[in-house]
Amino acid sequence: MNRAKPGQLDLPLRFRQEQAIGRAHLALEGRLVSYTIKRSLRRRAISILVDEEGLRVGAPWDATQTAIERLLRKHAEWVVRKLEEWQVRRTPARHWIDGEPLMLLGESFALKLVPDASVVRLHGAELLVGIAECGAVGVSRHVHEWVHAQALACFKERVEHYRRLLRVHPAPEVHLSSARTRWGSCHSSGRIHLNWRLIQMPVHLIDYVVAHEVAHLLEMNHSQRFWRTVGSLVPDYAARRKALRRDGHQYLLI
Numbered sequence: 001m002n003r004a005k006p007g008q009l010d011l012p013l014r015f016r017q018e019q020a021i022g023r024a025h026l027a028l029e030g031r032l033v034s035y036t037i038k039r040s041l042r043r044r045a046i047s048i049l050v051d052e053e054g055l056r057v058g059a060p061w062d063a064t065q066t067a068i069e070r071l072l073r074k075h076a077e078w079v080v081r082k083l084e085e086w087q088v089r090r091t092p093a094r095h096w097i098d099g100e101p102l103m104l105l106g107e108s109f110a111l112k113l114v115p116d117a118s119v120v121r122l123h124g125a126e127l128l129v130g131i132a133e134c135g136a137v138g139v140s141r142h143v144h145e146w147v148h149a150q151a152l153a154c155f156k157e158r159v160e161h162y163r164r165l166l167r168v169h170p171a172p173e174v175h176l177s178s179a180r181t182r183w184g185s186c187h188s189s190g191r192i193h194l195n196w197r198l199i200q201m202p203v204h205l206i207d208y209v210v211a212h213e214v215a216h217l218l219e220m221n222h223s224q225r226f227w228r229t230v231g232s233l234v235p236d237y238a239a240r241r242k243a244l245r246r247d248g249h250q251y252l253l254i
């Protein structure tokens with residue numbers, strides 16, 4: 001029986017109003033984050049928690065929405081990183097078995113295990129991978145090595161394409177990264193890092209990220225001039241940027 005105990009139905013007003021729970025949203029690091037706010041008379045400071053239930057804010061009864069949002073913005077990078085970590089933890093583990101789907105340049109391929117251990121290649125809609133001595137771990141390593149090589153070759157080619165258009169000299173070094181929260185970065189020393197997971201995306205999204213980072217070789221900021229430069233390479237960059245923000249998390253699966 002779920003009946004409340006006598007007395008719980010008749011709390012003094014002070015206790016009845018001790019807590020209030022609400023939902024709110026805020027754009028953080030380019031994504032719309034929704035969160036729970038629990039206001040309490042007992043709480044003295046605003047607190048932030050991210051766990052499997054998402055983002056939760058604890059706040060004093062009279063804390064203003066502005067103060068809450070200010071704190072969330074201050075810790076935006078941390079909040080988004082934690083949310084993404086939980087999201088990744090929730091994604092099903094890979095087993096590296098026959099038929100498992102993999103994405104490459106926006107297309108789906110099925111993993112196909114073959115006896116010859118040295119094989120990793122595309123064949124129609126299948127990615128043939130040699131069965132490794134060390135089982136799933138070995139298959140995973142083969143696939144990752146192969147995907148990384150594909151990614152580096154593709155990114156170098158796209159960087160070179162946009163670098164020529166902008167007449168940037170000398171050519172930047174291109175490296176792969178595996179950050180969970182960042183698709184690309186550009187260093188003032190002229191190095192571009194691109195997340196190998198990008199190779200799973202359709203080319204128009206890869207190109208947006210590459211053009212963005214190459215434009216940083218000229219403009220190390222996000223000024224209007226920077227966006228004009230990006231627009232000169234990718235006129236519909238705003239739509240691609242939006243699509244990346246909306247769908248990007250799907251490509252964090254491996």
Ligand SMILES: [Zn+2]
Nearest residue numbers: 212216221222
């Ligand atoms: Zn940027």
